[in-house]
Amino acid sequence: MDHWDEIRTAYHVARAGTVSGAADSLGIHHATVIRHVDSLEARMGVKLFQRHARGYTPTEAGADLARIASTTEEQFAQLGTRLKGQGEDVSGEVVITALASFSPRLTPVLAAFQHAHPNTLIRLRTGLRLFRLEYGEAHVAIRAGQAPQEPDNVAQRFLSMDLSLHVSPDYVARYGLPTEGTLDQHRFIGGDxxxxxxxxxxxxxxxxPDDNVTFRVTDDMSMQQALLSGAGVGFAVRGEHPDLIEIMPPQPEWRSDFWLVTHVDLHRTAKVQAVLSWLKDAAKTWADTDPAVSLPD
Incomplete structure (x- = not known):
């Protein structure tokens, strides 16, 4: 790491493919870029790039260096998120991650939080990927499923949601109304x-039967859209989509548990505690108004 500037420069050359592109990205003179690359190659005793008229192409060693440098640069950038979260006031960037299908319920709550704390910048990151709290990718993660087990994270049970089995009227018009006894004769929507x-x-x-799962998706929001579009029988939170037809009521083994997860280093900061308190209050409101939502005992 004594020579991080040179390694970082080489990474940007590999990414841009030219000295001028790396210079523009880093905001330095192209001569500095060449000097850094030449110095690094001399120090390491290995050729990192093939030079040609159109630019620089990484060798195998250069590609390896670029992969490692990319991860290191990303972690340095994410460190800023963690450091910014350690203040005693509720301001600056607040990063929350959740499943995309949870965002219609979550977004109004975060908007109200920002109205109460106008000096915050809210980032809501959705998707199936588990954002890594130890690298500062998020301040608070809302995760579904079993209790998270990462040793440096603090996991608190947030709420549970009852799922039931549904079809859309379009599906029924094409294939008939499924019953508990005829499920093996119908099309299903499942995950990829x-x-x-x-x-x-x-x-x-x-x-x-696996052959009955005829429509597969890679994320929860697509699963909901496929269900609403009549692609097959599928799961949804009970009562969330009034136009759907429920064909099986919630079963205990279908219940989805949600957790509030924070990193131990940031858990006690004013900002994170404020977000957690806001989310827990919202969950109480949901549980009072939505029979599909229940709070932990």
């Missing part, structure tokens, strides 16, 4: 990951 640990996915894997 056949090894998913989601409770409803485990039930489907053991209860529904």
């Amino acid at each position: 990951d056949i090894h998913s640990r989601a409770p409803f996915a485990r039930w489907m894997a053991k209860s529904i």
